Amino acid sequence: DNPELRYALEDTLRTQQVRAVILDEAQHLMNGTHAATALEQLDWIKSMTNVTGVLHILLGTYSLLHFCNLNGQTARRGLEVHFPRYAFQQEAERQAFQTTLLTLLAQVPLEVDRAALLAHWPYLYARSLGCVGVLKEWLVRATALAFREGSPALTLAHLERRALSDATCARMAAHTSASAP
Secondary structure, three states, rough: OOOOHHHHHHHHHHOOOOOOOEEEHHHHHHHOOOOHHHHHHHHHHHHHHHHOOOEEEOOOOOOHHHHOOOOOHHHOOOOOOOOOOOOOOOOOHHHHHHHHHHHHHHOOEEOHHHHHHOOOOOHHHHHHHHOHHEEEEHHHHHHHHHOOOOOOOOOHHHHHHHHOOOOHHHHHHHHHHHOOO
């Protein structure tokens, strides 16, 4: 609501030749602060896009779909892109998950026996629900544990100790299945 801050943002977007603004966890915009409603939040983003010509990309959970369809105008201005979890039943999807796993393991700043962990990919798939974001967060938690313990390597034991519980996985799977487009 501060015109000076808005002008500064508009000016920065223009002068820095920003082409896109990515708002991760955008579903939190629905919570609104003060008197702002979800529709007011979207109107502000639409206005910023119109004034600056900068594309605004909203990333988030399935609840973001409700946010983007508050009225006809917001629905027609947006494009929903769904990133589904990998499908275990399809060979190409299993291979893609394994490739993604190896790519993420290559980023771990510890020793990693990638072949040994890849051998456990069905377990890693099951506990990440085939979702890259869940897998990445799990690897971060396990890596932090290995660092805290002074371990030179990330092991399956670290991953097992930081895996989501069966109950959490079941809740997440139910939510994902019920919310997916």
